Amino acid sequence: MADRMSRPRLVEKLMNKWETFYRKSDYLNSVAIGEGERLRGIQNSCLEFRFPMTILCGPNSTGKTTFLALSVLAFHDDQSLTLSGSNKSYYDFSYFFGFSEREKHEEGIEIKWKYTDGKEDVIKKGKERWLRYIRNNGSPRRPQRGSEFVGLSRIVPAFEKRGYQRLFSNIKRRKQKVCANSLSDYLARVMAKPYSSIFSYETRNISGSYRLNDYNQTHTSFNAGAGEECLTIILDTLLSAKEGSVIAIEEVEIGLHPATMETLVDVMMEIILERNLQVIITTHSPEFLRACPKESLIQAERTGNSITFIHQPNIENAIYSISGKSATDLFVVCEDECAASLIEACLTKKQRNIVKINSYGSKSELIEKAKIVHKATNKKVLIIWDGDVERNLLDKINELQDWDCIQGIKLPGNTSPERFILESLIRNTAMNDQICSEYGLDIADWKALEDKLSVMTDEHDLFFILKEGLGLNQLEEIRKRICWLVSREEKDQFATIKQRINDLLSNNL
Known part of the structure; x- marks a missing residue:
């Protein structure tokens, strides 16, 4: 199992690996539809990774x-795990680009792949x-x-799949696949x-391959939840594919609860880092987009027959382009x-319904x-910088043409929010007692946690250390709870x- 680490460190490691390890191999650098005939109405369009x-949203x-599909078709595989209903071991154009007689693809469609090692x-x-x-x-x-x-x-449940009841009525006759430990x-984490255990029964015939999952030896795919099945298929593919594989996932949010996204x-990202994968995902989900690091996001916009791909787009702008509406007042x-999380804890329930909070990373980028x-x-829009923001950034707000619509302020203290929280934890014994009571810690447990926090060198590790010290699985849960306690x-x-x-919502500014 991959090592767990803070989100900023994970993103940094992935970016560094892309610029070093990935660049030296033949991963996919870009895919383009050229100037020839149109493919599904598209030409002169290039997607870069x-x-x-x-x-991709x-x-x-x-x-x-x-x-x-074109990204998957950039490579040849001796045996694709996910390929079914084909007598080939690899994906080909006929798998993704079928047609009827009246929509037959014209000759002259041009596809261009560039690889990270410079080959084309x-x-x-x-x-x-x-x-x-x-050849x-x-x-x-x-x-x-x-x-x-x-x-x-x-997303199709087992009971709706034709022939599944017949194929798996006697599972003892089917080949059992032991999934990755x-x-x-x-x-469980998601x-x-x-x-405690997950394995599957598999069979293959001329019509394709078939799989039935078994969960904890208590129930199978016939009685599994939609999210349970979808997550199992996604995660098992990431874990079982050959190391270094290119994996495409269509509409990742299908069947999943928004709370699972982050x-x-x-x-x-942990699996990708450990197994050197390249993963390409499409989504329409606002929750999933907000959960993703900006480095991974690409927004697609269409003008006529051409598609423009915008790297690291504004998340809310991307979501607005998908939904065409916004229920947000501020x-x-x-x-x-x-x-x-600290800002959210300041809001009333009514305000949380109409205030959208987005984190974008670098403080120097927030005005833009x-x-x-x-x-x-x-x-x-209200910009809220960390407490250690430079004065010149605060002063720039007054120079904006839209200064009445874009306001700026900073978090309390003169340090990062993580350091502010740490100092509050050390200072407030009543809050410490409440945390110990809520999470079942004794004096020795809390002292051990304090010792780890006192030698913390990277402030972004704060919630990871707290999560481990409190014996929790969900990083988001502990971050929101601690921020809530500190804000109170x-x-x-x-x-x-x-x-x-309150003033901005009341139109007093």
């Missing part, structure tokens, strides 16, 4: 599924064939790499419920999830992010922020 995990008809491959569809997959000497034309596609069929741990993103932009949010939504204990220091938000 800059991070091991890519989250955008409205319908922006080519997300098309480019997802360009194909132009012929009258009958896309390309020769295997005359028996070697594959495309680079050899594991390639998997996790499609929407995962870490699958049950990862599934689902927040215990799993943990799922962390789990996927946007708050801050630096990270810790700051967002606020401008983008205001332009996209025509709503007021230090309520006088948050009074200015609360008043500014």
Whole structure:
């Protein structure tokens, strides 16, 4: 099982690995549809990859599924685990781009793949064939790499799948596959419920391959929840595919509860880092987009026959492009999830329903992010910097043309929010007693936790250390709870922020 680490460190390690390890191999650097005939109405469009995990979002008809398929088709696999209903061992164009007589793909469609080692491959569809997959000497034309596609069929329950009852009525006759040991741990972490064992029964015939999952030896896919099944298929693919595989996941949020999104993103990044995977995901889910690091996000926009791909888009702007509406009266932009949790704890229930808090990372980018949010939504935006922000950034707010719609303020204290929380924990014995009471810690447990916190070198490890010390699985849960306690204990220091938000909502500013 991959090592667990804080989100900032995980993202940093993935980015560093992309620039070093991935760049030296033949992972996918970009895929393009050229100037020739249109493929599904698309031409002159190029999708570039800059991070091991890519989250592709955008409205319908922006080519997300098309480019997802073309990414898988960049490679040749000796035996794709997820391929079913085919007599081949690898994905080909006929798998993704079927047609009827009246919509037959025209010859002259141009596809171009660039790989991270600098190599390129360009194909132009012929009258009958896309390309020769295997050369005359028996070697594959495309680079050899594991390639998997996790499609929407995962949401179809077992009882709706034709022939499943007949195939698996006697499971003793079916081949049993032992899943990776870490699958049950990862599934338990995302689902927040215990799993002691997961394995599957598999069979294959001329029509395809079939699988029935067994959970804790208490129930199978016939009685599993939709989220349980979807997560198992996604995680098992990530864990069972060949190391270094390229894996495409269509509409990752299908069947999943919004509360699972942040943990799922962390789990996927941990597996990607450990197994050197390249994962490409499509989504329409606002919750999933908000849970993803900005380095992974790409927004697709269509103009005529061409698709433009925007890297690291403003999240709310991307969500607005998908839904076309916003129920938010005020946007708050801050630096990270810790700051967002502290701010959220200041709000009343009514305010939480109409105030959208987004964390964007670098403090130097917040003003530009606020401008983008205001332009996209025509709503007021409040920038809340960390307590250690430089004075010149605060002063820049007054120079804005839209200064009446974009306001700025900082969190209490003159340090990072993590350091502010740590100092509050050390200072407030009453809050410590409440934490010990809530989570069942004795004096020795708390003393051991204090000792670890006192030698902490990276402030971003604060909640990871707290989570381990409190014996919890959900990082988000402990972050929100601790921030809630601190904001209540230090309520006088948050009074200015609360008043500014109230004034903006009341149109007093």
